[in-house]
Amino acid sequence: MSYQQLTERRRYLISALFDRGISISDIANTVKCHRSTVYRELKRGCNNSLYSSVLAHQLAVMKRRCAAKYRIPQRRIDFIEVLLTND
Numbered sequence: 001m002s003y004q005q006l007t008e009r010r011r012y013l014i015s016a017l018f019d020r021g022i023s024i025s026d027i028a029n030t031v032k033c034h035r036s037t038v039y040r041e042l043k044r045g046c047n048n049s050l051y052s053s054v055l056a057h058q059l060a061v062m063k064r065r066c067a068a069k070y071r072i073p074q075r076r077i078d079f080i081e082v083l084l085t086n087d
Helices: 008-019 024-031 035-045 053-065 074-086
Strands: none
Touching (some): 008 035
């Protein structure tokens, strides 16, 4: 299986199946991802042994938004400010 980030829909499906007591392997087959992905998702998104798909998705979006590849280095910001003041 190729790598794909979990969508909100997939997280909701994981939540619904997990609440029904379906096995992790069956959840992974239904969601079409590796079972280790489901294990990691449940580990990250559980609060007091309850999985919240909404909370898990919000955390994933925030983590993606704060990723290093989206940050502009301070040196570049300073350089742009210098160029703008000189112009």
